[in-house]
Amino acid sequence: MPISPNQGSTGGGFPATLTGTGLTGATMVHFGNKTATITATSPTSVSVVAPSGAGVVDTTVTTPGGTSSPVPFFYVPPPVVVDVSPSSGPVAGGGTVTVTGRGLATADSVLFGDTAVTPTVVSDSELTAVSPAHATDEVSLVVTARGGTATASETFAFVPAPTVTGFSPLTGLPAGGTLVDITGTALATTTGVTFDGTPATFAVLSDTRVAAVAPSHATGAVTITVTTTGGSDAAPGVFLYIL
Structure with a gap:
């Protein structure tokens, strides 16, 4: 006699159905030593x-x-x-978010505010979800599994794509080491700065400023690109490596 579902929350209160034959007039259903509340009966369920x-x-x-x-x-x-990383994503959606914790193996939904997405379960302690499109805002993130629901302790932020408006100085030595001040908007969630694809050490100073140390590079002109959890943008103009 199968039961569906065959697992559920320790708190109880969820519907379940047992199917079989000869069930007419069922008077009691036990889960271990506890009695369930019967809501409907038939000869087969x-x-x-x-x-x-x-x-x-x-x-x-x-x-x-x-x-x-x-x-x-x-x-x-x-x-x-336990943790949500990153804790922000693009307003256009499409960001991969990793959730770690416990009891995640049966997760079937991750709610970003009012929008639900279906997660990919990696293990009982980890799952990933692709963030949906959403207006700029901070929303709760809630995971639903067979055992119930869990809300992340911090909100998830939907952030706009960055805009890089300029940088200074405009030149540096091929050996690298030049401190470059990059300006723009929506830079607070910066996750990377590259000089023609070469990663640079950086520090976020504010939502409008990022400082980066130019990496070593052959002489010539390169493009500086800033990547945030909201997207990427290339700075106007080029940075020149000169002797």
Whole structure:
């Protein structure tokens, strides 16, 4: 006699259905030593609201004709969200977000504010989700699994794409080491600065300024690109490596 679903939250309160034969007049359904609330019966099924519980329990149906053979039911603890990385993403959507915690193996939904997406479960302690499109805002992030729901302790921010408006100085030595002041907008979530694709050490000074140390490079003109959790933008003009 199968039960569907065959796992659920330790807190109980969810619907479940047992199917089989000879179930007419079912009077009692047990989950371990606890009694479920019967909501509907037929000759081939019994629908119930499951009680709270823990671990693996035997589920049985009692009718005037006797009690069924036990069917295992698995109680799942509620999920726990420990970290969300990155904690922001582009307003256009499409950012990959990694959620770590516990009890994530049965996760089937990640809610960004009011928008739900289907996650990819990596393990019981990790899942990934692709952030949806959303107006600039900070929203709650909620993971739903068979064991219940968990809300991240910090909000998830939808941020606009960056705009790089300029940088100074305009030149540096091929050996690298020149401190370059980059200006623009929406730079607070900067995750990388490159000089023609070569990563540079950087520090975020504000939402409008990032300082980067030019890496070593052959002489010539290169493009400076800033990448944030909201997207990427190339600075106007070129940075010259000169002797």
